[in-house]
Amino acid sequence: MRFTRFFCLWIFIVIGSAVCGCATLPDVSEILEDVPAEGQPPEIVSAKGPLPQAQSKAIIKKIKRFSGVSDIVERQTLALQAVSGRPLVSGNKVTLLVDGPATYAAMLKAIDDAKHDINLETFIYEDDEIGRRFAEAFLKKKAEGVQVNIIYDSVGSKNTPPAFFQQLRGKGINVLEFNPVNPLLVPVGQSHLTQRDHRKVLVVDGSIAFTGGVNISHVYSGRPSGMSGEHERQEMKKEEAKEPWRDTHVRIEGPAVSEFQQLFLETWKDKKGPQLEEKDFFPQLKKQGNEFVQVVGSAPGEQNRITFVMFVAAFLNAQRSIHINTPYFVPDGQTVSALIDAAKRGLDVKIILPEVSDSKLTLSAGHYYYSTLLKAGVKLYERQHVMIHAKTCIVDGVWSTVGSTNMDLWSFLHNNEVNAIIIGSDFASEMETLFENDLKESKEVVIDEWRKRPLFPRIGEWFAHLFRHYL
Template sequence: MNIRHFCAWFFTSILGLSTGCTALPNVSAIIDDASTAQSARQLVSVKGVLSPKESRAIMERLKKTVAPTDILARHTVVVESVTDSPLTKGNHVTLLADGQATYAAMFKAIENGRDHINLESYIIEDDETGQAFADLLLQKQAEGVQVNLIYDSFGSMNTPASFFQRLREGGVEIVEFNPINPMKAMPGWGLTHRNHRKILIVDGQIAIIGGINISKVYSSNPLQQRKNQRAPIHWRDTDVEIKGQAVAELQKLFLDTWHTQQGSSLSEGNNYYPDLKGNGHALVRVVGSTPGQTNRVPFVMYVSAITFAEHSIHLTHAYFIPDKQIVKALAKAAERGVDVKIILPGISDSRLPLYSQRHHYAPLLRKGVKIYEHKTSLLHAKTAVIDGVWSTIGSTNMDSLSMLHNNEVNAVILDKKFAQEMERMFSGDIADSEEIHWDQWKKRPLLPSARDWFVNLFARWL
């Protein structure tokens, strides 16, 4: 366990005892209430809110492209019962697999920035990757492009103050999210409340989100490690680039965090909500969350999507310490004949979450869920593709820290073509993974099973 994960475990354990247990919502009750209380809201395009007739027509066209599934109707109503974030039309989405592709897209977007650059990241490290970003951000600031940066105080605790001071001196506006130093804390301060989001927004026109932080660990090539065992371990992660109306929803999240954390007043001369082009074909909903039972939108999103799946559920998750509701939903999906496959880490930057993860294998394998452990890379992605049309990419892990304590963000993408790209990526990850078979797993020695059970007792703080 590295120092950051040890500190996370220690502080959340101590503070969790003093603050009590926050409960996740009962999603079954939310589903029952939503099914009788409302119909799906209208879609939103770059021209505004579409009429109910137009919205229904778009959803009907999408339904005709795939096999029948409740993921497009009933699930949509459930999610809309817990969030005001609209389903937006006309987005262009690009899948970004791994750090090299993501950083290339981020650098291109930043280089083309003309008005503002808003960057939000849990971890920003003072290494060659962090320095490359810093140099480019300072260059753009010197060109007159306003750069605004949010970093998490805990996630970036190993980054020296001089790194951020250099940016400030160059004119970059910076917010340190929930400083771990109590002397710098604001009212309502809580160490367990972390900002785990990773968002880049340029000129209000283009956004990139996912699981990738600013660190050299994401810059390695998987082929290097295969050819040379001494090469740095490859981190396998996923982001998505979005152009269209959904960018405005991500901008709202960024600016809300900026103001909540008492960032400096932003210049009125910058256009944070420009007119957008709706040239794409994907429907996108931005799913953001902040701590509190009523704000656990990603949790509701996942349980509901799994519940309404009819054909396939393909999950890839870096930290899989699921709530009982998620385990139950996955098991029931497999029992009703849904193809449920989950790719999880076989290599981890922290052993304790890996042990806790394995504690959940038995009840899932027993019901027919197929589980794979990724063996060639350190898996850090948080993605899902369901029924060949519903996809999500974001920062949300399947664990208590993400579901209860952190600021998180995911993009939900309804588009058959994009889902097909996600499936191809999933198949590639399956090829680099080893399947866990129930007939072998149930014969595991007592000691590792007992170890996994014991570690899982502390799952809330892993």
């Protein structure tokens, strides 16, 4: 949710200027130059361990044959392995979850079935109907002897009363506030002003993982229920006046789950969370399906800005199509250039963007780039009747990603982010169907009409884009 950005923008504007001035993004074209055109295949790990090179090469060849494309499978995977060190993991089952109700139902079912441990990492955790439902589920499992660990972002959850989390702590749940806004609560030697934890991850028993764009908030669930009283009725009217939120999440079973578990525990340790009771956080995971998954986590201070490399490299490696859903579009120069280059190569480049947003400044800053992209042949669409919050991309009908990363400088430079990459035509086909459904509910931005918009919005777009490092 973008209203939290303004909290950072005005408090940290002076300090942030110095920070953003120093922070840079890597040259992705140089990274791709170091990727071998042929020869050594990407590292593929199965439930039984790393596969021999010959077997990995055969798998990549099979994927190429069925998809009809090559570079996006092999070179993209190799590039991400070079900057992240994370393998391509076989043997997973990936379930696509559309919008809040389906996501929450699947998450709560997994929590209810938990036997050993539950790890939740989220940008926003609200004290509302949804937040309380999850809290009740966590407390129930804690009473049954299940360890529950929660990481929430201090800025993302700034509207949630501290007493809400203190109540969970008081009943034995381990709760970690990521980079507290209050400097007195920050461990000595840790930076905290601009770095936020934007990840959305739930790992249950080390065997089921969820990730995507959905926070713990009632805005994803439509009309609130269970309200009474005049104040509550007024709040309901306010919520009904807002556009519902459209988002995408995934449920993953199989060996790739350990990648999410590792990211969670690394963050817990790095931010000096409470000592955790010894648990089998990494059980032996069996093959659950046929999907290949690569998990990429990015954090500030990493030289290669992994999720940024993921997107730009995918656009440069694409051969047929690039289909993007993104709610906050304030791209850097390399992203814009890669999209323009793809369109000029004759690729089908479509981007679904919001018509309405919870951040008018961010929406206006994104509009600044429309003319340049449209002129190059990139097709832009504005999703109607909802607040689009999905962060997804499908390339060449075989490479898909679902995660927390927005296509903006704040995500690329300052946030902890995580994305699941799924390689395979079957899952990509599901993603394409969802994309087509969004297209049907979208209005295409036509360049001739766009050029006729009034002067005042154009001035606003130019002004807004000056703040692109903070949006």
